[in-house]
Amino acid sequence: MLAISRFRSSFRILAAASFSADASADFSGPEVKTRIPGPESLRLISELNKIQESRAVDIFIDFKKSRGNYVYDADGNRLLDVCNHIASLPLGYNHPDILSALQDPGILHLLAHRPALGIAPPTEFVHMLESSLLAVAPAGLTDVMTMMCGACAVENAFKTAFLHYQRRERGETEPTDEEYQSCLRNEPPGSPNLTVLTFKGSFHGRTFGALSATRSKYLHKLDLPAFDWPAAPFPQLKYPLDEHEQENRREEMSCLDAVRNIAREWSERGKPVACLSVEPIQSEGGDRHATPYFFRELQTIAKDIGALFHVDEVQTFGITGKLWAHEHWDLPHSPDIVTFAKKLQTSGAFVRPGLRPDRSWRIFNTWMGDPSKMIIADAVVKCIKKHDLVQKTGTVGAGLLKGLNELQERYPAILSRARGAGTLCSIDCRTSQLKDEVVKALQNEGIYIIGCGERTIRLRPSLVFEDRHAAVFLDIFDAVLARQPK
Numbered sequence: 001m002l003a004i005s006r007f008r009s010s011f012r013i014l015a016a017a018s019f020s021a022d023a024s025a026d027f028s029g030p031e032v033k034t035r036i037p038g039p040e041s042l043r044l045i046s047e048l049n050k051i052q053e054s055r056a057v058d059i060f061i062d063f064k065k066s067r068g069n070y071v072y073d074a075d076g077n078r079l080l081d082v083c084n085h086i087a088s089l090p091l092g093y094n095h096p097d098i099l100s101a102l103q104d105p106g107i108l109h110l111l112a113h114r115p116a117l118g119i120a121p122p123t124e125f126v127h128m129l130e131s132s133l134l135a136v137a138p139a140g141l142t143d144v145m146t147m148m149c150g151a152c153a154v155e156n157a158f159k160t161a162f163l164h165y166q167r168r169e170r171g172e173t174e175p176t177d178e179e180y181q182s183c184l185r186n187e188p189p190g191s192p193n194l195t196v197l198t199f200k201g202s203f204h205g206r207t208f209g210a211l212s213a214t215r216s217k218y219l220h221k222l223d224l225p226a227f228d229w230p231a232a233p234f235p236q237l238k239y240p241l242d243e244h245e246q247e248n249r250r251e252e253m254s255c256l257d258a259v260r261n262i263a264r265e266w267s268e269r270g271k272p273v274a275c276l277s278v279e280p281i282q283s284e285g286g287d288r289h290a291t292p293y294f295f296r297e298l299q300t301i302a303k304d305i306g307a308l309f310h311v312d313e314v315q316t317f318g319i320t321g322k323l324w325a326h327e328h329w330d331l332p333h334s335p336d337i338v339t340f341a342k343k344l345q346t347s348g349a350f351v352r353p354g355l356r357p358d359r360s361w362r363i364f365n366t367w368m369g370d371p372s373k374m375i376i377a378d379a380v381v382k383c384i385k386k387h388d389l390v391q392k393t394g395t396v397g398a399g400l401l402k403g404l405n406e407l408q409e410r411y412p413a414i415l416s417r418a419r420g421a422g423t424l425c426s427i428d429c430r431t432s433q434l435k436d437e438v439v440k441a442l443q444n445e446g447i448y449i450i451g452c453g454e455r456t457i458r459l460r461p462s463l464v465f466e467d468r469h470a471a472v473f474l475d476i477f478d479a480v481l482a483r484q485p486k
């Protein structure tokens with residue numbers, strides 16, 4: 001273990017006033033006994049590899065022993081987890097509120113069945129939706145459809161937009177016989193040439209529609225057929241945003257012009273944009289931010305071109321200092337569709353009224369979610385509200401970002417572009433290779449962290465990540481950086 005002190009002492013005052021949603025359930029720091037991955041993780045990886053591709057596995061996890069923000073791996077190493085299963089553990093490990101919700105004998109029948117929610121939901125379903133998902137619904141979005149994963153939510157957001165577009169085009173008339181026949185051949189007019197406009201660097205998932213909208217890495221897309229859909233440039237901003245307002249504004253205006261032009265060109269080519277989809281922060285693509293101005297203008301463009309404005313909040317729910325990241329934008333109207341997954345434990349989309357398909361079975365699959373995960377979502381939502389966890393991501397995140405900025409000043413040859421919203425923070429390394437080395441060194445010093453984009457180290461702490469955890473992270477990061485060749 002490295003000696004740690006610097007940030008811990010600067011966080012001492014904050015820590016004294018700190019909240020604790022899981023006070024009894026945490027540790028004072030990491031404890032690393034082996035290289036990461038250790039021999040037992042390596043053995044399990046090799047066993048798994050006999051059955052399935054497992055080269056992406058970092059460590060095997062001892063879920064039983066892990067608590068709060070600390071994860072135990074198969075070798076008994078205890079790491080501070082700022083990855084959280086790619087941003088998807090809302091309350092860390094074994095949170096008492098989740099455990100107690102699952103121990104309620106009155107829910108055993110819900111755990112025992114995975115129903116076809118679209119045709120035969122449990123009697124409790126309406127209440128479950130109301131008390132969990134609808135309790136955190138974005139303002140103005142009163143419909144919610146539950147789905148299977150983030151990509152599945154995105155697929156159905158796109159389908160909602162296409163169905164809406166066609167219904168608007170067709171008006172009250174019935175589809176023609178030619179439309180019925182041609183859709184079975186995957187041909188227009190039944191399968192219309194509608195498109196989704198997304199952004200270079202975006203990530204919306206790996207199923208075919210979502211993957212066509214994804215533009216982050218070759219690895220995800222190579223050798224796979226894709227829909228012919230447009231992509232616009234996403235602003236490449238300078239950080240801190242408030243110190244580069246003018247040049248950032250110029251960059252955003254140029255990207256907005258490109259969006260308008262692309263939408264017009266594709267419409268002229270007979271492939272109109274039915275859905276304009278954007279992440280509030282391009283996450284997998286390298287934690288790229290834009291300003292509220294950019295998003296407000298995008299919403300206007302979507303309206304002007306007759307497309308739905310879809311905000312993909314799969315990665316951003318709860319962590320940016322607001323419940324939904326788009327609440328930072330001061331939009332004049334709600335987005336049309338907001339997709340979620342990860343921290344809400346169940347996935348789906350909030351949709352504004354008037355966008356339901358004209359018939360049943362059109363937005364559908366067998367499970368359409370999972371009531372057992374909604375029990376967890378319910379406990380998460382209640383815990384968020386009880387402990388004001390979202391607001392706390394704002395205060396804890398401010399300290400974390402301040403610490404990252406300090407490190408960037410101390411190690412200018414290694415780090416740049418510290419940025420963040422709430423605890424969704426990140427920083428770039430000089431090269432992609434250096435990023436990989438720093439991530440590995442951090443893991444070996446007891447921080448479970450991963451990168452994103454080309455050169456970015458990203459933090460995705462749980463919502464019970466406190467100042468004291470930030471201090472542990474920053475101290476260890478500092479020590480790891482001090483050892484890097486300058």
Ligand SMILES: Cc1ncc(COP(=O)(O)O)c(C=O)c1O
Nearest residue numbers: 149150151203204205312314315
């Ligand atoms: C913004 C965004 N959309 C969609 C997805 C896909 O979610 P899933 O991996 O659950 O399919 C992700 C996953 O990282 C994401 O970050």
